[in-house]
Amino acid sequence: MDNQSKPEVIHESGWEREVIEKLALAAVTEQTRARRWGIFFKSLMFMYLIALFIAVMYPKISRDFGADNKDHTAVIDVVGMIAEGKEANADSIIESLQNAVKDEHTKGIILNANSPGGSPVQSSYVYEEIRKIKKEHPNLPIYAVVSDICASGCYFIVSASDKIFVNPSSLVGSIGVLMDGFGFVDVMQKLGVERRLFTAGAHKAMLDPFLPPKEDESRYVQTLLNQVHQQFISAVKAGRGDRLKEDPDMFSGLVWTGEQGVKLGIVDAVGNQAYVAKELIGAETLVDFSQQEHLLDKIAGKLGASFGQAIGSLAQGVSLH
8 A cells, every 4th residue: 555655645746846846947037037127227227327428528528629629619508597596597607608718729709698588696797707708808709699589687698798699580688677476465355365474574574465565665676676777777888888779768678689689789780600700700610618517417407306496486586587
């Protein structure tokens, strides 16, 4: 009886061993497949980071080596909303200007202007830097070339340049100041919402959107805007001089086409970057000196790490638009 049962036990053990071997082989195969996919995705991520690094560093590499140490025209972007923390901010533009001036092969500078405006403070910083460079380097021409729009704070900046060139359809001007907001007093009354606000200081809640405006506070704010507007006007007059034509709407905040701007003297002529570089500066090779965003900041921005800016945009202050 015992002898007859032994073959059956051996047969059962062989079956279990076969199952275990198959399971082990399947596990090894799965691990191998997972490892291969892991290597693939890691390689893909590495290639993506390399490509991103090249994209970020290319302008600098092109600037340092692309011109082969030839005489060139430096191009600096004044593009987008002008504000601290934005791509068009005073620190970035000023650093770009200083780098261009330090380069011994820079024969002239073009401000690539395409902005609706922004912060009067940031615009004033750049304006003063351009004036400073012109004083220290009188033989280094600084021109502005407008593409789509150069309004308000952007025009504040380019008015410091030697000449401003436009396309006939460009929009230029808007020499004015604004402060905007909303009032929800009637809405709160209709909804039956009671406003409870505690302050220390008679005007601490000035322009609170949930309270009716006070006449004395409105006059005070208008005085502030008028002061900033006058600073803007003075800067434009100092930069443009007697090229400005007498016109009652010159500083009213209106915008004009490039063609109209030439007639009014707020811009000089029709022209593009290639024309200015070749015919006026005499160095047709264009080299981008625009300060690039740092790699980590760029990645963070791509991942949507702009929450703080989104919150800040809810409370915009005085701006040149």
